[in-house]
Amino acid sequence: MSNSGSASLKVEGLTRRFSGLTAVDNVSFEVPPGAIHALIGPNGAGKTTTFNMIAGALKPTSGDVTLDGHSLVGKRPDEICRAGVGRTFQVVRPFKDITVTDNVAVGALSWTNDMAAARRYALDMLELLGLADKRGALPGSITLPDRKCLEVARALATKPKLLLLDEVMAGLRPTETDRMVATFRRLNEETGVTIVLIEHVMRAVMALSHHVVVLNYGKVIAEGTPEEVTRNPDVLACYLGAEELS
Amino acid sequence: MIARLTDGLPPRALALLAAFAFVMAAVPFFASDYVLSVLIISLYFAFVGQAWNLMLGFAGQLSLGHALFVGIGAYTSAALFTHFGINPWVGVVAAIALSTLMGCIIGYLGFRFSIRGVYFALLTIAFAEFTGIMVDNSAWLGGSAGLFLPVKNAGSIDLFNLRGPPTLFYYLILVLTGGALVLCRFLLNSKLGLYWQAIRDDQEAAEAAGVPLFRYKMIAVAISSALTGVAGVWYAFYYNNLFPESTFATGRSVELILGTVVGGVGTLFGPILGAFILTPLGELLTALTSSLQIDGIKTFFWGFCVVAIVLFRPSGVWPWLAGLLKLDGRGADGGGR
Numbered sequence: 001m002s003n004s005g006s007a008s009l010k011v012e013g014l015t016r017r018f019s020g021l022t023a024v025d026n027v028s029f030e031v032p033p034g035a036i037h038a039l040i041g042p043n044g045a046g047k048t049t050t051f052n053m054i055a056g057a058l059k060p061t062s063g064d065v066t067l068d069g070h071s072l073v074g075k076r077p078d079e080i081c082r083a084g085v086g087r088t089f090q091v092v093r094p095f096k097d098i099t100v101t102d103n104v105a106v107g108a109l110s111w112t113n114d115m116a117a118a119r120r121y122a123l124d125m126l127e128l129l130g131l132a133d134k135r136g137a138l139p140g141s142i143t144l145p146d147r148k149c150l151e152v153a154r155a156l157a158t159k160p161k162l163l164l165l166d167e168v169m170a171g172l173r174p175t176e177t178d179r180m181v182a183t184f185r186r187l188n189e190e191t192g193v194t195i196v197l198i199e200h201v202m203r204a205v206m207a208l209s210h211h212v213v214v215l216n217y218g219k220v221i222a223e224g225t226p227e228e229v230t231r232n233p234d235v236l237a238c239y240l241g242a243e244e245l246s
Numbered sequence: 247m248i249a250r251l252t253d254g255l256p257p258r259a260l261a262l263l264a265a266f267a268f269v270m271a272a273v274p275f276f277a278s279d280y281v282l283s284v285l286i287i288s289l290y291f292a293f294v295g296q297a298w299n300l301m302l303g304f305a306g307q308l309s310l311g312h313a314l315f316v317g318i319g320a321y322t323s324a325a326l327f328t329h330f331g332i333n334p335w336v337g338v339v340a341a342i343a344l345s346t347l348m349g350c351i352i353g354y355l356g357f358r359f360s361i362r363g364v365y366f367a368l369l370t371i372a373f374a375e376f377t378g379i380m381v382d383n384s385a386w387l388g389g390s391a392g393l394f395l396p397v398k399n400a401g402s403i404d405l406f407n408l409r410g411p412p413t414l415f416y417y418l419i420l421v422l423t424g425g426a427l428v429l430c431r432f433l434l435n436s437k438l439g440l441y442w443q444a445i446r447d448d449q450e451a452a453e454a455a456g457v458p459l460f461r462y463k464m465i466a467v468a469i470s471s472a473l474t475g476v477a478g479v480w481y482a483f484y485y486n487n488l489f490p491e492s493t494f495a496t497g498r499s500v501e502l503i504l505g506t507v508v509g510g511v512g513t514l515f516g517p518i519l520g521a522f523i524l525t526p527l528g529e530l531l532t533a534l535t536s537s538l539q540i541d542g543i544k545t546f547f548w549g550f551c552v553v554a555i556v557l558f559r560p561s562g563v564w565p566w567l568a569g570l571l572k573l574d575g576r577g578a579d580g581g582g583r
Contacts, residue, residue, distance in 0.1 A: 055454060057450065057453075057454070076453070076458070077450075077453040077454050078453050078454075078455075078456050078457055078458045078459070079458075081453075081454060081455060081456035082456050087454050089450075089451065089454070093448045093450065093451035094447075094448070094451075095443060095444045095447035095448055095451065095452070096447050096448075097443065097446070097447055097512070098440070098443050098444070098447065102440055102443075105440060106440055106441065106444045106452065106455050106456075106457065107455045107456065109437050109440065109441065109456070109457075110455065110456025110457075113437055115435070115436065115437060115440070118437075118440075154451075154455055155454075155455070157455075158455060158456055
């Protein structure tokens with residue numbers, strides 16, 4: 001099991017413009033250490049752009065991101081990773097020509113120089129996500145749900161204090177979703193890792209998150225507990241559709 | 247150390263490798279001068295191919311100007327030898343320093359300013375071409391008339407100044423090629439190698455998993471250019487003459503990488519296998535058709551081989567052969583990495 005610990009995340013007035021289009025517009029939210037927050041909203045609401053700014057893949061036009069009070073803005077993605085932020089990609093991005101174990105070992109090498117230790121830890125992570133029997137396979141030969149798990153295993157191997165999950169449940173069957181939800185909940189309880197997830201699968205959002213932030217057209221339009229958010233008329237109007245909530 | 251290097255290689259692969267090494271070591275005792283010269287060129291291409299493969303095959307950075315590093319290594323050691331009488335064992339240190347410096351300059355420009363893929367390859371071509379032009383206009387380096395190393399008493403071996411018969415250069419390049427193979431195997435199984443492969447496969451994902459892209463790409467270019475610089479020193483002392491247009495030309499850079507492309511980019515044995523396929527067959531073809539006087543038949547043949555490989559075995563001959571002979575212990579796509 002990873003022994004990462006928790007971190008608090010604070011996003012303040014985060015804004016990103018793409019020549020005229022404001023993809024993320026003055027977004028602020030706070031995630032206390034050990035909490036699980038969900039970021040939801042219709043397609044194009046700016047969720048992934050927000051993630052990219054937190055993880056350093058994209059520079060904010062303005063605003064600040066702090067992890068345990070230290071600003072992450074201006075740091076490179078690999079520095080932010082080693083500062084304790086692990087992320088997955090919405091479209092899976094495995095290293096296609098190295099084994100599943102080595103894919104995960106790359107993440108573990110962010111805190112160790114010992115290859116044997118990195119591979120051992122990678123196996124632990126694969127075990128945790130039910131991928132241990134695929135350890136010697138190449139990513140191209142495993143199923144999409146398995147590749148999603150691989151993406152999570154690689155992020156976990158970096159021993160994150162904050163885990164950013166970008167639609168890891170999309171495309172999974174309900175039983176697989178439930179298993180993934182159980183894994184994250186166990187991880188959160190045992191290691192205290194803070195989790196922010198972007199998710200369209202409401203089943204996962206409702207089951208997992210303590211707090212939900214709703215984005216639409218780059219702005220925060222509502223936030224609160226899952227129950228509060230799903231009762232908010234603005235949210236219903238813009239995005240969810242009443243029947244999905246029953 | 248030894249155990250780590252051979253770890254994961256099936257016994258039959260080790261046995262085959264040992265047999266190959268033994269045959270190669272014994273060759274000068276029975277081979278003719280002609281066969282020896284063909285093997286010398288094959289080994290040279292295997293060594294340079296290995297160095298180039300480290301950059302593209304391992305770290306995913308395409309260089310089409312590797313003749314630059316051969317040229318820098320060759321001209322540096324040759325100029326020090328002819329002008330100041332500095333022996334090549336000292337000269338090689340200067341050659342490594344200069345070619346690595348040049349590699350780092352190109353790498354810095356490319357990686358700092360995010361020049362990627364074919365644009366990076368264009369940058370390497372540009373540096374090779376303009377360095378060639380500079381040498382062409384330098385009287386001190388012989389200019390376009392060429393730089394010649396003094397040849398004396400070719401019969402005896404002067405190891406200190408690297409003057410001697412082809413056998414000397416054969417063993418030298420054999421040791422270099424073997425050394426490069428061991429080095430690459432070691433690097434590929436280290437943190438460095440795993441980070442390179444991650445960068446090669448997906449640089450954004452690698453960065454998000456904590457890989458400092460710039461540092462690790464720079465290390466790849468530095469090691470690759472240093473090794474290629476060493477090849478340049480050997481080249482200068484073996485051929486004894488250097489001409490800028492034939493040393494730095496893009497055609498030369500392409501020639502250096504053909505073997506690896508055919509053998510298998512990103513594999514350890516691909517550069518060696520490819521060099522030992524292309525060079526002897528090219529020479530054989532030249533010899534067989536010598537009465538017909540067809541200019542450039544070798545180049546035509548090599549071009550044909552590359553097209554065939556790209557069409558039928560895009561990952562190269564080695565992964566296919568290793569799978570066929572069950573040498574990789576993992577199946578066809580493990581490729582003996």
